[in-house]
């Protein structure tokens with residue numbers, strides 16, 4: 001999945017807008033997602049796509065008026081069915097909301113295609129109380145039900161406590177849609193954790209979970225002494241929902257790593273051992289500055305400009321690269337043909353369920369032979 005303003009990826013792309021494309025690694029075929037079932041391209045830009053594990057469901061955002069909700073300039077969340085080519089709108093203004101601002105974050109879809117999660121300022125969405133606070137929401141594809149997930153425990157009357165400050169960044173969802181990790185500066189989502197009165201200066205990472213009819217929110221990205229206002233950001237959740245990776249502000253482990261490092265939280269670890277340092281250089285000190293971690297059963301990937309992360313590859317490009325952690329070792333993914341780091345920045349990373357296929361965008365021109373287009377492309381590295 002990727003978006004591109006290129007006009008020559010599929011025949012007849014004449015809309016003059018960025019579109020979302022799906023490239024099938026088995027057949028080699030690229031098709032345009034952001035179009036009507038009859039093949040008419042969207043009349044606005046379509047970007048920021050994510051795909052289910054079986055490749056049947058794609059979520060993306062678009063300002064088009066001819067794909068889903070026939071509205072104005074706001075970025076809407078849309079879901080595309082690869083089988084029928086039909087597009088279903090997920091977000092649109094409810095009631096008489098004339099200030100509809102649409103989606104703020106790239107939406108994500110669960111591995112099983114059942115659930116979409118996104119972050120929005122739209123106060124007319126169900127469960128919200130028009131509080132002016134940006135929140136995280138889920139949408140159930142079967143029922144169409146939207147649920148507010150960035151909220152605290154329910155009071156005696158069963159009414160959930162609304163967050164006192166914004167959700168930021170990208171919310172992430174587990175394979176079956178029952179767990180959502182999100183980044184928030186709210187101080188009132190969990191009880192009994194020292195923070196400070198509204199509002200926090202920096203974010204923490206939370207995990208929303210559904211068990212049958214019950215839902216909970218717990219603090220997973222926090223300081224080593226269990227406090228909020230840690231600066232934790234960029235969460236991703238494992239397919240099973242039992243592991244969360246994030247970028248730390250203050251390290252969650254005393255004296256180990258720190259700001260800009262990737263950490264993993266493991267729900268099944270013994271108390272006191274929940275956290276591990278993922279972006280740990282084999283030698284030397286940490287540089288920080290990691291971002292966009294993703295986690296599946298097989299591997300963790302992330303982006304960093306730290307030149308000391310790989311023990312085996314020379315990283316002297318002074319550029320951002322993509323890294324993969326499998327079996328505890330950090331390896332450089334975005335390498336040139338001669339095995340050294342690429343000649344420009346790489347980023348926008350995602351990883352397959354088994355951890356063996358890593359997709360990323362790169363401005364480097366020396367990753368494959370014949371890349372003479374002088375622009376960013378999407379690359380795939382496959383491990384055995």
Ligand SMILES: [Ca+2]
Pocket residue numbers: 004005006007013014015016017018019041
């Ligand atoms: Ca186009």
Ligand SMILES: [Ca+2]
Pocket residue numbers: 121122123128129130131132133134135
């Ligand atoms: Ca709100």
Ligand SMILES: [Ca+2]
Pocket residue numbers: 304305306307315316317318319320321341
């Ligand atoms: Ca580098």
Ligand SMILES: [Ca+2]
Pocket residue numbers: 363364365371372373374375376377
């Ligand atoms: Ca290129």
